[in-house]
Amino acid sequence: MAKAAAPAALKLIKGRSPGRDSGGRPVNPGPAFKRLPPEAPAWLSDEARAEWARVVPGLTRLELLKEEDRAALAAYCESWSTFRAATEIVQREGLTIEAAQGTLPHPAVAIARNAGREVRTWAAHFGLTPSTEQALSRGSGDDDDGDNPFA
Numbered sequence: 001m002a003k004a005a006a007p008a009a010l011k012l013i014k015g016r017s018p019g020r021d022s023g024g025r026p027v028n029p030g031p032a033f034k035r036l037p038p039e040a041p042a043w044l045s046d047e048a049r050a051e052w053a054r055v056v057p058g059l060t061r062l063e064l065l066k067e068e069d070r071a072a073l074a075a076y077c078e079s080w081s082t083f084r085a086a087t088e089i090v091q092r093e094g095l096t097i098e099a100a101q102g103t104l105p106h107p108a109v110a111i112a113r114n115a116g117r118e119v120r121t122w123a124a125h126f127g128l129t130p131s132t133e134q135a136l137s138r139g140s141g142d143d144d145d146g147d148n149p150f151a
Contacts, residue, residue, distance in 0.1 A: 035063040038070035047084055048077035059126055069126075076122030079115050086112035 021027050037060045040052045052073065059065045065073070089108040096103045123129050 033066040033068065035060075035065065036067055037065045038067045038073060041070065041074050044074060044077060045081045047081035048074070051077040051080045055126070055128060062127075064127060072122065072125060076119065076126065076128075079118035079122055083112055083115035083119050086115060 019026060037056050040049055040056075044052060055077075056065065056073075086108040090106055090112060093106060093108070095106055095109055097106050098104075120129065
């Protein structure tokens with residue numbers, strides 16, 4: 001699977017200097033989308049809606065969201081919902097099931113594994129993975145220490 005390009009805002013947060021990415025290359029800011037958070041779709045499951053409510057405020061504060069991100073964010077949130085539901089089934093029913101062929105992996109194990117992969121993929125698009133956590137926290141501070149190149 002090809003790695004998606006990071007949004008300009010994430011490249012700048014990780015950058016070495018103003019307007020440059022971590023490799024020192026100039027960052028093209030891209031089109032000037034209005035940075036307004038999308039509205040949650042009415043059809044989101046309860047768990048997906050809760051995840052939406054959890055992540056949107058932070059992404060909005062960092063100006064990483066735009067209205068056009070609605071579908072991708074909904075896919076992330078529903079993937080999380082599927083992951084959680086499948087994980088709860090495995091916790092309740094166990095990793096295996098008994099069938100005519102003998103002991104088999106519980107189907108929810110594969111569902112949780114696949115949903116977990118989707119969560120990681122979608123989360124990376126929004127900078128929600130552990131590998132981007134420090135970069136996001138560097139960009140979220142309100143302190144103005146523009147003269148310090150190590151801040």
